[in-house]
Amino acid sequence: xxxxxxxxxxxxxxxxxxxxxxxxxxxxxxxxxxxxxxxxxxxxxxxxxxxxxxxxxxxxxxxxxxxxxxxxxxxxxxxxxxxxxxxxxxxxxxxxxxxxxxxxxxxxxxxxxxxxxxxxxxxxxxxxxxxxxxxxxxxxxxxxxxxxxxxxxxxxxxxxxxxxxxxxxxxxxxxxxxxxxxxxxxxxxxxxxxxxxxxxxxxxxxxxxxx
Amino acid sequence: xxxxxxxxxxxxxxxxxxxxxxxxxxxxxxxxxxxxxxxxxxxxxxxxxxxxxxxxxxxxxxxxxxxxxxxxxxxxxxxxxxxxxxxxxxxxxxxxxxxxxxxxxxxxxxxxxxxxx
Numbered sequence: 001x002x003x004x005x006x007x008x009x010x011x012x013x014x015x016x017x018x019x020x021x022x023x024x025x026x027x028x029x030x031x032x033x034x035x036x037x038x039x040x041x042x043x044x045x046x047x048x049x050x051x052x053x054x055x056x057x058x059x060x061x062x063x064x065x066x067x068x069x070x071x072x073x074x075x076x077x078x079x080x081x082x083x084x085x086x087x088x089x090x091x092x093x094x095x096x097x098x099x100x101x102x103x104x105x106x107x108x109x110x111x112x113x114x115x116x117x118x119x120x121x122x123x124x125x126x127x128x129x130x131x132x133x134x135x136x137x138x139x140x141x142x143x144x145x146x147x148x149x150x151x152x153x154x155x156x157x158x159x160x161x162x163x164x165x166x167x168x169x170x171x172x173x174x175x176x177x178x179x180x181x182x183x184x185x186x187x188x189x190x191x192x193x194x195x196x197x198x199x200x201x202x203x204x205x206x207x208x209x210x211x
Numbered sequence: 212x213x214x215x216x217x218x219x220x221x222x223x224x225x226x227x228x229x230x231x232x233x234x235x236x237x238x239x240x241x242x243x244x245x246x247x248x249x250x251x252x253x254x255x256x257x258x259x260x261x262x263x264x265x266x267x268x269x270x271x272x273x274x275x276x277x278x279x280x281x282x283x284x285x286x287x288x289x290x291x292x293x294x295x296x297x298x299x300x301x302x303x304x305x306x307x308x309x310x311x312x313x314x315x316x317x318x319x320x321x322x323x324x325x326x327x328x
Contacts, residue, residue: 094274096270098294113256113258114254114256140258140302140314141258141302141303141306143299143308143312144308144312156308156309157309159309159311159312159313160299160308160309160312160313161312161313161314161315162312162313162314162315163314163315163316164256164259164314164315164316165317166254166255166256166316166317167254167274167277167292167317167319168270168274168277168292168317169270169292169294169317
């Protein structure tokens with residue numbers, strides 16, 4: 001199955017309501033900060049541009065490079081942030097990045113139970129389901145059931161490791177390289193790496209027969 | 212930020228470190244996440260409090276306490292965060308999955324107490 005066609009495991013997520021209290025508070029604080037000249041509208045727009053320049057394509061490039069280049073893979077697992085910076089991906093904040101390697105015996109899953117911490121410098125904005133309470137609560141208490149709902153079956157002899165991001169560290173899953181991808185270019189490999197695979201809810205896509 | 216691509220050498224004999232400069236815990240140490248309930252901003256989720264864990268990795272570099280930083284106190288003493296491992300069965304006694312399933316989380320030094328091995 002493709003990682004793109006799964007429906008959300010939570011058909012009616014408790015997504016923040018537009019015009020809700022927090023949105024009103026955010027607008028009020030933002031307008032106050034601008035009014036007091038502590039920040040300007042240009043700075044807000046610039047930060048939105050920073051975020052808009054980040055997408056899962058960056059993470060996919062990192063993963064594909066790690067699959068092809070053992071030296072890079074080693075540096076990536078040693079210090080995720082430095083290795084991403086090596087590829088020209090900037091980290092605009094003080095967060096560190098730990099890259100979690102999936103193996104035949106370990107499957108990693110990432111969540112932020114407190115809010116929505118996410119490796120934004122390399123993946124961009126998180127999906128809605130990542131930010132709502134059902135995923136956040138269940139990923140740490142019944143991860144296997146959550147994975148099944150994403151269509152991912154992890155056998156009992158494979159350890160599940162859930163990483164809860166809370167403070168300084170962000171996490172990126174390095175999925176297993178799919179079989180049948182020998183000789184693939186970095187670009188071809190990157191096309192198999194989805195956002196969801198780097199969160200750990202699905203595996204990387206298998207190569208299509210026509211490819 | 213410190214350049215941590217260059218590993219720190221072993222300390223010279225007679226070197227005295229400032230309080231909090233060196234990590235208190237090492238990988239493999241057994242610890243307990245404290246069960247306190249502070250008022251205000253905190254970064255240790257409730258479900259982790261009071262649980263036993265094993266230190267897996269020291270997060271470098273040392274950092275200011277996020278919980279203090281939330282109130283604008285972003286200067287002064289820095290300590291380490293630790294990536295700790297907690298078995299799912301320690302968190303959820305009724306957990307049905309394999310005993311090897313576990314959770315990893317980063318915890319600030321002031322939230323950990325040593326447990327005799």
